[in-house]
Amino acid sequence: MLLRVLGHEHARPMRRTVALMATTAMAEGLSYALLVPVLRALLGSTPADAWPWLIAFGAAAAGYAALRYLSDLTGFRVGSALLRGLYHRLGDHLARLPLGWYGASRVGEVSVLAGRGVLDAMSVIAHLLAPFTAASVTPLTIVVVMLAFNWQLGLAALVAVPVVAAIQIRTGRSTAADDAERTARDHEATGRVVEYLRAQPVLRAGGRTAERFRLLDDSLREVQRASHRSTLSALPGVVGLTLTVQAMFTGLLVLGAYLALDGSIGAAEVLAILVLAARSADPLLSLSDIGGQLRGAGTVLAGLDAVLRTEPLPEAADPLQPAGHDLECASVVFRHGGRTVIDNVSLSVPQGRRLAVVGPSGAGKSTLLQLIARFYDVDAGAVRMGGADVRDISTEALMARIAIVFQDVHLFDGTIEENVRLGRPDADEAEVRAAAAAARLDEVIERLPGGWAAHVGEGGALLSGGERQRVAIARALLKDAPVVLLDEVTSALDPVNEAAVHEGIERLLAGRTVVMVAHRMRTVRGADRVVFLDGGRVVEEGGHDELLRRGGRYADFWHLSLTPAGSE
Structure with a gap:
């Protein structure tokens, strides 16, 4: 043994x-x-x-x-x-x-x-x-x-x-x-x-x-x-x-x-x-x-x-290279903990376009992002990037093409610069500084004692939620991946931090294929297409204005967000 x-x-x-x-x-x-x-x-x-x-x-x-x-x-x-x-x-x-x-x-x-x-x-x-x-x-x-x-x-x-x-x-x-x-x-x-x-x-x-x-x-x-x-x-x-x-x-x-x-x-x-x-x-x-x-x-x-001896996700014997950076979910089914989380979901995101995934809590939105990044393997159907099943792409090649920003950002107990460099460790100093400026992280660095050398604490405990998000966005900008996955990154931020983070996100998303899970309608309006997910199924799909005219689930969700309790 x-x-x-x-x-x-x-x-x-x-x-x-x-x-x-x-x-x-x-x-x-x-x-x-x-x-x-x-x-x-x-x-x-x-x-x-x-x-x-x-x-x-x-x-x-x-x-x-x-x-x-x-x-x-x-x-x-x-x-x-x-x-x-x-x-x-x-x-x-x-x-x-x-x-x-x-x-x-x-x-x-x-x-x-x-x-x-x-x-x-x-x-x-x-x-x-x-x-x-x-x-x-x-x-x-x-x-x-x-x-x-x-x-x-x-x-x-x-x-x-x-x-x-x-x-x-x-x-x-x-x-x-x-x-x-x-x-x-x-x-x-x-x-x-x-x-x-x-x-x-x-x-x-x-x-x-x-x-x-x-x-x-x-x-x-x-x-x-x-x-x-x-x-x-x-x-x-x-x-x-x-x-x-x-x-x-x-x-x-x-x-x-x-x-x-x-x-x-x-x-x-x-x-x-x-x-x-x-x-x-x-x-x-x-x-x-x-x-x-x-x-x-x-x-x-x-x-x-x-x-x-626990089996990791299998690697393809002859890995494929994606022919582009468009995304597709084809009749995807995923079960976890004895229940079906994603149920026969089909959708596509053309290269360079943005898809917003909206829906109530527990609808399977974050799970959908994790399936695209192959944190899990689907039970049926397929997730494809550039026409290649993500299971046929090597993990290293897949991760090199994807930048992910989660709602709950985890930072390692080191300096701000070390945490930003995780996006691309071989980046030169000018590239790191440019990514920080684009994410408006430079404003945070200027007011911290120690500047770039300031320690963030275990899990980033010495920074606020908005400051941690700026570090995560700077990290993603430095990685410069063609596909970006966002998971409700502004849902718990105050207006000042939300404005700064939103500006950094816009720079991050420019020209990239994007799938974003969003609650804030300001983020949804910028998407080329919207999918409303409920119970693991696609209930509605279309453009923002088109879905509002239909007066369905998405319209109800939108009007609810405009009430004082859910307003921006």
Whole structure:
């Protein structure tokens, strides 16, 4: 699972690391074989004969120490190197997943996986893999050594191997459900923490902070209970392993004494075998602790593996290039969350023209924009750009042709210039300044301390809604894409900011193919064609004046917007 999470490009260094760790563990076990001739000589009639064996044992111990140092160092280096690679792999994969995957429950899950989860995965390499390999391979090597010196004692020690393996497997299976529950509770608690922090303005305004804190507190208590159950479920395995190891050692002691009294084996050999058995007992007993840590890391790895195995939107084997920048939706159907959001919608936008999409909340307007940008794939029908199905255009080529300005603008915690440059990172300074001036962002920059170097805060929290919109428009202007998608960008702005943003939008839209979701009629009047959407269906379609003359749903919507409650 670890190799699967790391990916094929990182499998080779990982396998080399495991092979080095296994070699080190075998070297440790084999070095103990020299204890038998050492003790035989020391307990014999000429103790001085032990010197060559002592020197050999010292050399073997030094060789093992060098291998152990190299093995541990390699584990740390490989773990550190793969940490960056795994972050990039996870980030790239998350960026390719369809937006429908990002439900509300994903916030806590992705937060845990991208933070502690990745670190836990790499800690397996840096901290757990070497001791686990040593605890498994070294005792097996010692058993082989015992078999070489005395088959009866070696066979007695070998009997413990399947028992220990069975206990580890049984413990893993019995704790799997509790470990999974604990992980789920961790994700839920993290989501509650994020929710609690984000909802502070609303909760304080409603005087509900105490109630919300109780919900969070309940979630944390569930984490505590799940951890307690997980610990209790692992306890039988810990006790069983300890009893098995102690029983093995006692059995070897009894068998060795019997063979020595019978004259089948010397006292030195019995003593050496018992020393070997005692040395193999320590790593075996550590298996319970290491196994528990590995099971915890395994649960995290399973979560990372599940995310990385989630299928992104498929890429065409032979991508097409659009022959122009006109847009078409042909009998498009899209379902989400068990309901039909877009139902048999057909419309077209000639290159360089503007289409306004109007309708009540929940009509599917924003979803239509997301389908054009291929944030989702349609369930039926097709969305085309320049005659090519967007599913047959590479994601990179499609995104290069589209600039999107959403109502809720997200800015990264950096400078204003860094956020504008996201539109085209290789743009020169003059182009960035020109885009800012066209979006009237320069007015904002002049009054901010630090100017272009002013930080916008997390999510753009240090700027107002109108200022964030100007940054988004400047970013889109800098991108200079031939297709522009607008999603109600002025619906929540004050008159001053709306006028500035509207001016920037007009410059952005000039000469481009445009699909705009709009509530403000000032924006709708500038469109070449209007589509009224309701319940995921096109109810009316035509020019602004034509639809007013018809006196249908659009006319009602228009007249409602002119009332004081909805006026501009």
